[in-house]
Amino acid sequence: MAVVPSLPSQPIPEADECALLARLRVGDERAYEQLLSQYGGRLLAVARRMMGNEEDARDAVQEAMLSAFKALDRFDGKSKLSTWLHRIVVNACLMRMRAKGRRPEVSIDGLLPRFQEDGHRRDPGPVWKSLGSANPSPGSGIEGTETRRLVRANIDRLPEGYRTVLMLRDIEGLDTEQAAIALEMTPNAVKTRLHRARQALRELLDADMRLGSPKGGKAWRSAIDPSDERERP
Amino acid sequence: MTCRDLIDFLDDYVDERLSLIERAKFELHLAACRDCRNYLASYRETVRLARAAGATEETAAEMPADLVRAIMDSRGR
Numbered sequence: 533m534a535v536v537p538s539l540p541s542q543p544i545p546e547a548d549e550c551a552l553l554a555r556l557r558v559g560d561e562r563a564y565e566q567l568l569s570q571y572g573g574r575l576l577a578v579a580r581r582m583m584g585n586e587e588d589a590r591d592a593v594q595e596a597m598l599s600a601f602k603a604l605d606r607f608d609g610k611s612k613l614s615t616w617l618h619r620i621v622v623n624a625c626l627m628r629m630r631a632k633g634r635r636p637e638v639s640i641d642g643l644l645p646r647f648q649e650d651g652h653r654r655d656p657g658p659v660w661k662s663l664g665s666a667n668p669s670p671g672s673g674i675e676g677t678e679t680r681r682l683v684r685a686n687i688d689r690l691p692e693g694y695r696t697v698l699m700l701r702d703i704e705g706l707d708t709e710q711a712a713i714a715l716e717m718t719p720n721a722v723k724t725r726l727h728r729a730r731q732a733l734r735e736l737l738d739a740d741m742r743l744g745s746p747k748g749g750k751a752w753r754s755a756i757d758p759s760d761e762r763e764r765p
Numbered sequence: 766m767t768c769r770d771l772i773d774f775l776d777d778y779v780d781e782r783l784s785l786i787e788r789a790k791f792e793l794h795l796a797a798c799r800d801c802r803n804y805l806a807s808y809r810e811t812v813r814l815a816r817a818a819g820a821t822e823e824t825a826a827e828m829p830a831d832l833v834r835a836i837m838d839s840r841g842r
Contacts, residue, residue: 561837568836572828581819590832597836645804651767657800660807683818702815727776734811741807 549613556604568597571614575621582625582699584688588632589625596624622704626714629696638691643732660741686736694729701726766794771801775808 552570555563572593579589579596600620607616646654687695687703700711701722708726712719771794777783778791795802 568833573826577826594836647769651769653768653800657803659803680818683814703819734808
């Protein structure tokens with residue numbers, strides 16, 4: 533099974549993590565509650581990103597945590613507890629997404645760059661305006677917050693197969709091999725799909741980021757079948 | 766190398782996976798093509814923004830008490 537990198541910030545030091553693990557393994561009820569309160573919020577945030585709605589996110593976290601509790605004896609300590617839990621939540625989300633059924637693949641060709649017959653660009657390359665701080669640290673400015681919101685909204689507009697690859701690689705931090713295993717795809721297919729997803733996201737962001745363009749001028753619906761739009765809470 | 770070829774190599778260029786010869790061809794095209802330079806800059810910015818997109822909610826997120834309770838109750842069954 534894939535090993536997922538650590539969550540962006542670690543909630544407790546390693547020594548405390550070992551102590552918590554020891555208490556979990558002897559069935560200390562309060563240790564389970566501590567685990568949920570210390571790691572659960574960020575794991576729920578992961579599930580919300582992946583599932584796109586609160587109900588599925590909560591169900592995925594619940595499934596993941598229950599399976600983690602059962603598997604605690606098999607946790608070998610080679611990765612951090614947070615890393616191991618993150619992997620389990622990601623896998624629980626992917627399983628739920630598969631269980632809900634794959635949607636028909638939607639073409640994103642309309643969001644990819646277009647070229648003339650001689651291979652040169654049909655459209656001039658855009659210049660993007662300065663984006664301000666996208667620094668995710670707490671307390672960063674409103675411009676950063678609004679930019680992140682815009683980016684998230686546009687990631688959610690990608691067809692599911694592209695959105696999932698981009699989420700796993702660029703947000704959840706899986707490498708190509710790990711994403712390939714999680715998605716049951718070849719590494720080359722993951723690379724190709726990620727490249728297309730990034731190009732499509734770039735195009736979706738273009739109307740807001742382009743220097744001198746009126747905000748929101750480009751309708752993604754003209755390029756992607758609107759029936760593919762995910763349900764959002 | 767054309768603009769279309771450049772797109773095909775974009776990810777490998779950004780991740781520094783191109784051979785020296787491929788990289789030289791890529792950069793030769795970039796030096797002569799302002800549109801591709803602009804596209805590359807916006808592509809890089811897209812990747813950076815995507816990577817930053819999930820962080821704030823994660824550091825601020827809390828586990829709802831009712832979900833903690835539901836998981837603890839299910840564990841006891």
